[in-house]
Amino acid sequence: MKKLLLLSLLLFTAPQLHAQQEHDARILAYQGLRFACGDSVTPVLRIENAGSQSMFTCVVETWKNGLSVNSFNWQLSPPAVTNEARQPAMPIVGVTEGDVLEFHIISVNGVPDEDSDGNVSSFTVGTAATTCGLQTVEVEVLTDAQPEETTWVIRDELGQVVAQGGPYSNASSIEAQWLSLPADACFGVELTDAGSNGINGGHLIVRCGGVDMIQVDGSTFTGEAYEGLHSGTVLGMSEARYRPSLQLFPVPAHDQVEVRWSVPLSPDQLHVLDAAGRTVLEMGLACSAQQTTLDLDQLVPGIYTVVLRTQQGAFAQRLLVN
Structure with missing residues (x-):
């Protein structure tokens, strides 16, 4: 009972x-x-x-x-x-x-x-943020064998997401995205691995003017890595400064555009970015080259940015496709 x-x-x-x-x-x-x-x-x-x-x-x-x-x-x-x-x-x-x-x-x-x-x-409270003199930055992720586990976000002071990337679908590949951030502001960069085993052999890099400002080795964290970033007051790669060094012909362009640059630049990579900063075309370049031709048949009409990455930094020029 x-x-x-x-x-x-x-x-x-x-x-x-x-x-x-x-x-x-x-x-x-x-x-x-x-x-x-x-x-x-x-x-x-x-x-x-x-x-x-x-x-x-x-x-x-x-x-x-x-x-x-x-x-x-x-x-x-x-x-x-x-x-x-x-x-x-x-x-x-x-x-x-x-x-x-x-x-x-x-x-x-x-x-x-x-x-x-x-x-x-x-x-x-952690260490002070890394400062970039520009508003335009490049986020590069090298994925591992489980790319679907990798994501990143950039949050502003109020916790709002201003940019994000992933999850990815290609293993052991470089995924790049260009961003234009608000001027003179602080941001948190969060890199997350859903499998809580880091990014084996991978990394996240934030570049400012072609220089690696933030570098996160995928083996140094398990679930999440966090870095601080402070943006500058210059919108990005100045067209006025780079116009003599990087030229496009013709502009506007339709099927093809010829990209020419001066000898001292010696670029190793070329990217074409859409209005959202996403890489829509990319190619490697021989250091001895001074020009190349881009096929534009896969691009919809609009405004793009052609970016050359060199040892001296990143150089850019606007491209109008009609």
Whole structure:
């Protein structure tokens, strides 16, 4: 009889122990910069409404090195329904490398959070970002035998994705993408391997003006690698500066275009980029060459950029295809 009563009690209380709370939120991820942009950072959290009631407000405290620095009363309009996640930006916090930031969910809808699971998240502020004097950068990924596991994103100060790449389909191949970033801003570069075994023999490189500014060896991480990047105020490779060194004929072009460059450049690669910065044509070049001809029959009419990569940097010229 006692065993029967105990079994009945367990069956009755088990659903109560695992029942969803009414007012509950949890931190899913930190999405802001992990380094100081200037002398501060704007924390950004991915927060889910884990309660059965819609979430109208959520109070989150920010702590630095064990001390509370602010309390943020997040107002949601419209409210977040059950299991919906939002991404609020917290008040700016002054930080330096090595500071530890913690985030604590205190209450939901004015009620103390009813489940402590996922209420606290923390990270250590990393080293300063690598600075590029230009807004235009190239992201190159060398994939491994599992290219479908590799992805990357670039996030701004508010955690918004401004560029991304992958997953890829070609094993052991170079995948390149050119980007035009907002001027004089900070970004986080996140490289992820879904298999949590890194990129065996691969890498991620961010180039600025043809120079490798960020280099991530695929063997130095497992699940994720993170680097900081600060953009410059110059849009990209100046046409005025490079026009005497790189010439296209004819312009506008239709079926073919002849690319000519001066002797000192000695380029080793040529890329044609579309308006989104994607490489649509590429070819290797002999260092002794001074010109080449591109077939354009696969390109739709529009504006493109022809880029020569040399030891002196990257040189570019606009191309109009009609």
